[in-house]
Amino acid sequence: MTSNSANIKKAKVESSSSGVKMQTINLNAWFGTKQALKDINVSFKTNAVTAIIGPSGCGKSTLIRCLNRMHELVPDSRFSGQVFLDGENVYAPGVDPVMIRRRVGMVFQKPNPFPTMSIYDNVAAGLKLTGARKGRDLDKVVRWSLEQATLWDEVKDDLKKAGTSISGGQQQRLCIARAIALQPEVILMDEPCSALDPIATAKIEELIVKLKEEYTVVIVTHNMQQAARVSDFTAFLYLGQLIEYGHTSAVFENPKNELTEKYITGKFG
Amino acid sequence: MSRLLDVGLEQLTVMVYRMGEVAEKAVDVSVRGFMNGKDATAAVREFSDILAAMTVEVENKAFELIVKYQPVASDLRIINSYMKIAYDFERYGRYAWDISFTHKKLTGLEKCIHPPDTIQKLIDTVCEMVSKSVQALKHNDGEMAKSLASTERKADELYFAYLDQIAETTTQDKCVMCNLLVSRFLERIADHTTYVGEAIVYISTGEKISLR
Amino acid sequence: MINNYVFRKVKNRLFFVLCLACVVIAVIPLLSILYEVVSRGAPFLSLQFLTNDALHGGIGPAIQGTLILIGLTSLIGIPVGILSGVYLAEFGDNKYASFLRAINDVLTEFPSIVVGITAYSVVVIGLIGSYSPIAGAVALSIMLVPIVARTTDESLKLVPNSVREASLALGIRKWKTTLRIVVPAAKSGVITGILLATARIAGETAPILLTILGSNYFFQGFRSPMDALPLRIFRDARWDNPRVQAEAWGVALILILIVLSLNIGVRLAARGRFKR
Numbered sequence: 036m037t038s039n040s041a042n043i044k045k046a047k048v049e050s051s052s053s054g055v056k057m058q059t060i061n062l063n064a065w066f067g068t069k070q071a072l073k074d075i076n077v078s079f080k081t082n083a084v085t086a087i088i089g090p091s092g093c094g095k096s097t098l099i100r101c102l103n104r105m106h107e108l109v110p111d112s113r114f115s116g117q118v119f120l121d122g123e124n125v126y127a128p129g130v131d132p133v134m135i136r137r138r139v140g141m142v143f144q145k146p147n148p149f150p151t152m153s154i155y156d157n158v159a160a161g162l163k164l165t166g167a168r169k170g171r172d173l174d175k176v177v178r179w180s181l182e183q184a185t186l187w188d189e190v191k192d193d194l195k196k197a198g199t200s201i202s203g204g205q206q207q208r209l210c211i212a213r214a215i216a217l218q219p220e221v222i223l224m225d226e227p228c229s230a231l232d233p234i235a236t237a238k239i240e241e242l243i244v245k246l247k248e249e250y251t252v253v254i255v256t257h258n259m260q261q262a263a264r265v266s267d268f269t270a271f272l273y274l275g276q277l278i279e280y281g282h283t284s285a286v287f288e289n290p291k292n293e294l295t296e297k298y299i300t301g302k303f304g
Numbered sequence: 305m306s307r308l309l310d311v312g313l314e315q316l317t318v319m320v321y322r323m324g325e326v327a328e329k330a331v332d333v334s335v336r337g338f339m340n341g342k343d344a345t346a347a348v349r350e351f352s353d354i355l356a357a358m359t360v361e362v363e364n365k366a367f368e369l370i371v372k373y374q375p376v377a378s379d380l381r382i383i384n385s386y387m388k389i390a391y392d393f394e395r396y397g398r399y400a401w402d403i404s405f406t407h408k409k410l411t412g413l414e415k416c417i418h419p420p421d422t423i424q425k426l427i428d429t430v431c432e433m434v435s436k437s438v439q440a441l442k443h444n445d446g447e448m449a450k451s452l453a454s455t456e457r458k459a460d461e462l463y464f465a466y467l468d469q470i471a472e473t474t475t476q477d478k479c480v481m482c483n484l485l486v487s488r489f490l491e492r493i494a495d496h497t498t499y500v501g502e503a504i505v506y507i508s509t510g511e512k513i514s515l516r
Numbered sequence: 517m518i519n520n521y522v523f524r525k526v527k528n529r530l531f532f533v534l535c536l537a538c539v540v541i542a543v544i545p546l547l548s549i550l551y552e553v554v555s556r557g558a559p560f561l562s563l564q565f566l567t568n569d570a571l572h573g574g575i576g577p578a579i580q581g582t583l584i585l586i587g588l589t590s591l592i593g594i595p596v597g598i599l600s601g602v603y604l605a606e607f608g609d610n611k612y613a614s615f616l617r618a619i620n621d622v623l624t625e626f627p628s629i630v631v632g633i634t635a636y637s638v639v640v641i642g643l644i645g646s647y648s649p650i651a652g653a654v655a656l657s658i659m660l661v662p663i664v665a666r667t668t669d670e671s672l673k674l675v676p677n678s679v680r681e682a683s684l685a686l687g688i689r690k691w692k693t694t695l696r697i698v699v700p701a702a703k704s705g706v707i708t709g710i711l712l713a714t715a716r717i718a719g720e721t722a723p724i725l726l727t728i729l730g731s732n733y734f735f736q737g738f739r740s741p742m743d744a745l746p747l748r749i750f751r752d753a754r755w756d757n758p759r760v761q762a763e764a765w766g767v768a769l770i771l772i773l774i775v776l777s778l779n780i781g782v783r784l785a786a787r788g789r790f791k792r
Contacts, residue, residue, distance in 0.1 A: 143678060143685075149679060
């Protein structure tokens with residue numbers, strides 16, 4: 036386990052009053068003996084979209100899975116360091132990971148609506164199964180979530196249809212609605228558009244930009260143009276290390292690190 | 305590993321370098337004609353036309369690369385700068401033609417006595433700047449580009465000096481009017497070389513500086 | 517060149533014919549059994565036959581017994597089997613689970629007579645003191661549970677992990693995820709497994725031979741022997757009376773009908789699943 040004690044002293048926890056919703060300090064993660072993340076210090080600003088880019092296997096997915104404590108579900112996984120949500124360490128002893136996951140939602144690469152449930156039930160699942168809501172309230176929340184995900188108009192007459200009977204792009208928006216229904220504070224997206232066609236992708240990108248008004252969004256993407264289009268901040272990861280972080284327009288116009296420059300111009304893949 | 309974009313960038317670069325060479329020649333030929341009382345209009349006109357056509361080609365090529373490859377970082381800065389530089393080179397050619405044309409119109413075949421010292425120096429300075437700008441581009445030399453700032457100051461001083469000179473006189477000598485206009489054109493060429501310098505610096509550092 | 521092609525075609529044909537022949541050979545015994553059972557057993561089908569007790573020429577007790585056994589076994593075996601399968605699939609990423617899974621697989625192929633004598637000594641002799649339907653149900657459960665556990669395990673494993681991840685990411689706890697999301701998703705596979713396992717144990721003879729013994733009377737309580745279809749067949753087939761021997765075919769037909777209807781029911785349900 037490598038830790039730079041100078042870094043530990045330097046890095047301070049920023050609270051949401053300074054516009055930082057989540058922050059990692061000296062985050063390291065392993066799968067067995069293989070180290071996937073090395074000393075990651077990065078912050079995610081409130082009500083902004085942060086994109087995480089980098090070549091395959093650089094640790095992007097691992098990083099966001101550390102943010103909602105999904106990394107620890109993998110057998111033989113380890114981590115060290117701290118992750119802060121609104122200034123509080125989500126890995127502190129006594130913190131219930133399930134509670135964290137309700138505040139930090141996640142959308143996955145391949146749309147995964149619950150196969151045995153209708154569209155309505157899918158959106159309501161999070162609420163029903165976490166005991167959050169019962170009864171008539173549910174209808175309102177389901178409608179609101181689907182509207183937020185810009186899916187309501189397309190499915191409002193078919194709420195009882197199976198969640199898997201709609202198109203891939205719609206399924207992904209359904210998954211987003213499902214995540215939003217719990218009213219999380221942060222939405223993590225792991226390559227949400229990579230299984231979708233360009234039109235569905237465009238719809239989701241518009242949705243992401245709209246979502247940042249209410250939520251903090253972190254999106255992992257291997258599509259750099261997408262990162263440039265939708266994000267306010269960009270973090271570039273390579274071989275488990277954070278190489279560069281900054282405003283998206285600055286990173287894409289004039290990156291500070293040569294490695295970043297090489298990656299985004301496609302000089303290595 | 306050569307990217308698809310690299311082929312297009314190569315073509316774009318060749319075009320812009322060639323424009324630089326043609327622009328430098330245009331200024332050279334027109335200035336020499338002016339100094340020696342020869343009519344260089346036709347030759348310079350040809351150069352100027354070539355430059356105008358090439359500007360359009362460069363623009364088209366640049367847009368094509370942007371549409372196809374969505375370039376970022378240094379690639380995008382290069383394309384952006386080349387478009388500006390192409391325009392500036394076209395301006396060199398245009399002002400060079402203005403010099404020859406004005407000279408022909410105002411003095412006819414009459415040979416104006418050697419232009420005053422100030423004008424000579426201005427001509428030398430501007431030719432030096434034109435040459436520097438093309439060299440700095442070819443070698444991507446940021447320092448050389450930045451040095452255009454000081455040379456530009458010199459050009460300005462010479463121009464203002466000449467204006468002062470004329471302010472003293474009351475003559476309506478056609479040669480003087482011609483010199484006046486020509487010095488103005490030269491000063492504008494000097495300005496454009498600094499724009500080229502700024503664009504060159506932007507390519508390598510991403511900074512937008514002013515050399516004036 | 518042409519010769520080579522023709523030769524290869526012929527080889528191809530031969531291979532196809534050979535495979536077809538093997539299939540036919542395999543199927544012939546089954547078809548002939550079915551034919552025998554149906555043709556010899558059908559004459560015996562009548563309401564009296566099905567509802568009277570042995571003294572009045574019927575097999576009512578045997579049918580009742582088989583149904584009681586299926587019921588009791590399901591009661592004991594299905595929950596245990598399903599939950600075992602759930603454990604193996606959802607919590608079984610360690611070496612203990614692999615070990616358990618291995619033992620489970622062995623149990624599915626365990627000699628049924630051994631299960632029978634175990635149930636005999638533990639339940640009949642040790643616990644109850646007499647032949648008992650409960651002992652029979654225990655014996656059959658011992659055979660049912662491993663099969664149901666295995667099929668449940670396999671069905672749950674077929675549910676893609678992305679479904680579990682989606683649920684966990686919503687902050688739904690693991691046990692709820694398993695029971696309310698994963699198991700329902702594997703529902704059809706689990707049910708199929710249960711029905712097939714039940715069809716299998718309905719025809720098992722050895723385990724119930726030593727635990728319920730067989731009887732000529734209807735159900736007489738949990739401390740008495742009970743009849744069942746396989747036992748009836750076993751007894752009737754060895755009876756000295758040729759008429760009784762012939763009757764065995766009727767019993768066999770009933771048993772086969774029960775097993776077949778369970779199997780066909782599964783197939784119909786499965787087809788419905790795919791049509792949607």
